[in-house]
Amino acid sequence: MPPIQIVDYGAGNLASVLKAFAAVGADARIAATPNALDSAGAIVVPGVGHFGVTGTLSEAWRSSIRAAITARTPLLGICLGMQWLMSGSDEAPDTAGLGVFPGRCVRLGGAVKVPHVGWNTLETRGESCPLLDGIGAGAAAYFTHTYAVPVIDEAIATTTYGQTFAAVIAIDRILGVQFHPEKSGSAGLRLLANFARLARTTNSPC
Amino acid sequence: MLTKRLIACLDVRDGRVVKGVNFAGLRDAGDPAELAARYNRDGIDELVVLDISATLEGRRATLKTIAAVSRTLFIPLTVGGGIRSIDDARAVVDAGADKIAINSAALDEPPLITELARLYGSQAVVVAIDARRRGDRFEVLSRSATMHARPDAIEWAREVEARGAGEILLTSIDADGTRAGFDCDLTAAVSAAVNIPVIASGGAGEPAHFAEVFGRGRADAALAASVFHYAEHSVGDLKRFLAARGIPMRLIW
Numbered sequence A: 001m002p003p004i005q006i007v008d009y010g011a012g013n014l015a016s017v018l019k020a021f022a023a024v025g026a027d028a029r030i031a032a033t034p035n036a037l038d039s040a041g042a043i044v045v046p047g048v049g050h051f052g053v054t055g056t057l058s059e060a061w062r063s064s065i066r067a068a069i070t071a072r073t074p075l076l077g078i079c080l081g082m083q084w085l086m087s088g089s090d091e092a093p094d095t096a097g098l099g100v101f102p103g104r105c106v107r108l109g110g111a112v113k114v115p116h117v118g119w120n121t122l123e124t125r126g127e128s129c130p131l132l133d134g135i136g137a138g139a140a141a142y143f144t145h146t147y148a149v150p151v152i153d154e155a156i157a158t159t160t161y162g163q164t165f166a167a168v169i170a171i172d173r174i175l176g177v178q179f180h181p182e183k184s185g186s187a188g189l190r191l192l193a194n195f196a197r198l199a200r201t202t203n204s205p206c
Numbered sequence B: 001m002l003t004k005r006l007i008a009c010l011d012v013r014d015g016r017v018v019k020g021v022n023f024a025g026l027r028d029a030g031d032p033a034e035l036a037a038r039y040n041r042d043g044i045d046e047l048v049v050l051d052i053s054a055t056l057e058g059r060r061a062t063l064k065t066i067a068a069v070s071r072t073l074f075i076p077l078t079v080g081g082g083i084r085s086i087d088d089a090r091a092v093v094d095a096g097a098d099k100i101a102i103n104s105a106a107l108d109e110p111p112l113i114t115e116l117a118r119l120y121g122s123q124a125v126v127v128a129i130d131a132r133r134r135g136d137r138f139e140v141l142s143r144s145a146t147m148h149a150r151p152d153a154i155e156w157a158r159e160v161e162a163r164g165a166g167e168i169l170l171t172s173i174d175a176d177g178t179r180a181g182f183d184c185d186l187t188a189a190v191s192a193a194v195n196i197p198v199i200a201s202g203g204a205g206e207p208a209h210f211a212e213v214f215g216r217g218r219a220d221a222a223l224a225a226s227v228f229h230y231a232e233h234s235v236g237d238l239k240r241f242l243a244a245r246g247i248p249m250r251l252i253w
Helices: A014-023 A034-039 A051-056 A059-070 A080-084 A185-198 B032-042 B063-071 B086-095 B104-108 B111-120 B153-162 B184-193 B207-214 B235-244
Strands: A004-007 A028-031 A042-045 A075-078 A104-107 A116-121 A140-145 A155-161 A163-171 A174-177 B005-013 B016-021 B024-030 B046-051 B077-080 B099-102 B125-134 B137-142 B147-150 B167-172 B198-201 B221-224
Touching: A004 A014, A004 A034, A014 A028, A014 A185, A014 B063, A028 A034, A034 A059, A042 A059, A042 A080, A042 A185, A051 A080, A059 A075, A075 A080, A080 A174, A116 A155, A140 A155, A140 A185, B005 B032, B005 B198, B005 B235, B016 B032, B032 B046, B032 B063, B032 B235, B046 B063, B063 B077, B063 B086, B077 B125, B086 B099, B086 B111, B099 B104, B099 B111, B104 B111, B104 B137, B104 B147, B111 B125, B125 B153, B125 B184, B137 B153, B147 B153, B153 B167, B153 B184, B167 B184, B184 B198, B184 B207, B207 B221, B207 B235
Parallel strands: A004 A028, A004 A042, A042 A075, A075 A174, B005 B046, B005 B221, B046 B077, B077 B099, B099 B125, B125 B167, B167 B198, B198 B221
Antiparallel strands: A116 A140, A155 A163, A163 A174, B005 B016, B016 B024, B125 B137, B137 B147
8 A cells, every 4th residue: 555645844743643653553654745645545734833834835735635635545634734624714814725624713712721732522423434433432632722623514523622613524535633643642543543544445434 | 621631740860760859869760661651551641751950960851761752652742851942942852742841941041932932833832830939929940949030930920921832830849749739829820820721740649639739729730750650549540530529531441
């Protein structure tokens, strides 16, 4: 199977994601240039930090990622990488997201401390999705973020902190998680293993 | 529901885990990578590696230890001790740290907080504050509690938040090593003054102390070292104790 390619655009601790895939026996590499995505078994867009940083995902990256989506290559956006799959974010209104999911990221509100940091529980929604296989109801994952994706129709799991937001989104083989599976202990490793398995099938998971 | 976090601290000197009582009288408590792997299995929520001798002796955190610890760890790892510059921070992040804790360097050069936040994001910047009671206030000390640094911990906490810190690791020098409980007045006052998470540290001795600091102390997370290292209370047992008292916990099943 061709390796999972992790997009290196200068945001996020790629080494952590790499180590976590290695721990579940998946072959993952760092994609330094968009060409590397042409033969990818699956693609991960990691990321942490300010939405404006996604501006470094050039048109070349965007077109390679769009081409991969058209070819039904599984795609996983993590944290900022998930937010980038939306049309944009209030955090950086001039930076366009990829726009494969509808809607914009909004700042977390309510009478809570922001950023949202720590382990919070996942509530699944709708039909069960193979991405969440083995991740029990009420499992906790590690979050660290200030902006969030609203509960859109494509949300397959939600989390509540001040307000309820989308924790996991999915369309066909395009997936996004707001939390950091590479930092979410055994539940996170299970999710990454489930994602790696997708690359070996042509299933539409969700 | 957001859970309260239990964080194990590995105070590391010369590559080994040690734990001080009021920052003196160290005892050897084991190998860092071994302990980290055990905590990970036990369900600890986060790990902090602090090179406790680094600031005092001008020694930088041992990158080899961090790399060994991070290899088996799939929970957040914070590293502190001896980080005085962007280059120091980059070295620990490259070795596998998710967050950087700074203490004396933040006091000596506050703009470093903002520089680190710009480079790695606020979520990666933990400012450690060592405070002790002085009259009706809490003062801030630096250099492993040997130098007076700021007159008021509350003001300093507000300042580090404004400069871009993502979390505050708050140690009570009075309580540290006593095992008589956290200084809940200190943690409650700082927690109320800022809008970022506060990690309480110093004084943990028994399960009830954690319940107290998450309740009256308003802490978002609690850090301890010796209570966990010597396996007097397993992490799982402590979490079940706290969950039974209505404190939201991440339980491993």
